[in-house]
Amino acid sequence: MRRRTLLALGASAAAVAGWAGYRSRSGESDPIIPYAPVGDERLERRDSATRGKLVDFYTAVPAGHGSGRGLPVCLVLHGASKTAADFPALGLGRFLTDAVRRGRPPFVLAGATGDRLQWRPHGGDDPQRMVHEEIPRWCAQRGFDISRMALLGWSMGGYGSLLLAEAFPGFARAVVALSPAVREGDEVFASAAQLRGTEVGLWCGRQDGLIDDVQALGKALPEPPAAGSFEDGRHTFAYWSRCLPAGMDFVSEALRR
Secondary structure (H helix, E strand, O other): OOHHHHHHHHHHHHHHHHHOOOOOOOOOOOOOOOOOOOOOEEEEEEEEOOOOEEEEEEEEOOOOOOOOOOOEEEEEEOOOOOOHHHOOOOOHHHHHHHHHHOOOOOOEEEEEOOOOOOOOOEOOEOHHHHHHHHHHHHHHHOOOEEEEEEEEEEOHHHHHHHHHHHHOOOOOOEEEEEOOOOOOOOHHHHOHHHHOOOEEEEEOOOOOOOHHHHHHHHHHOOOOOOEEEOOOOOOOHHHHHHHHHHHHHHHHHHOOO
């Protein structure tokens, strides 16, 4: 890794360490990040042929598991206001280590920047194909076990995760969709039957404008959601940070051998 990238990751980790576990008096405006160490966490630049550009490629291995060789993979799809470069500051590596320290089987996180394209093809730019073809190949080069994969995304990324699982049935064992940006009657609803056999976890806050659509999706799935909840919360990472421990646990169990 370039020295600049290492310094950036170090700065992100230090910033997160300063407010890990902190919550505001309202309990809503600030994310809650576990007091857990970061393992092998990397942010690299990769040439994506499917997107026709260089993209940020993020990976995280739980602390105590070295380079992560042989571990299964959870692919992370970001929302519209974030990119893969934001993952270290969001504490994703800490949530991962926390899950393992609570006794869950280890896995790795991997994700790349898809910009604000709803994880769908736009002309010659295809972030969905990047997630389906290129990120698994990049993960295999690191020695990760790409025969066992799951998907996790929030907002636009939740929509993209569901859409990808529908487009390629069997590609992922499970999908964690946090407040997915779905609308009743959209492509995700139209292809919901394709999710049969894929475990889906749905979370959404009661004060989120998407709550009715997300609950309707839960009823439209060919099988009831295997995990999730609809509790107080808005369309913010503060809410999603409260859902992530359960989401990580769900992924971990789905990726067991």
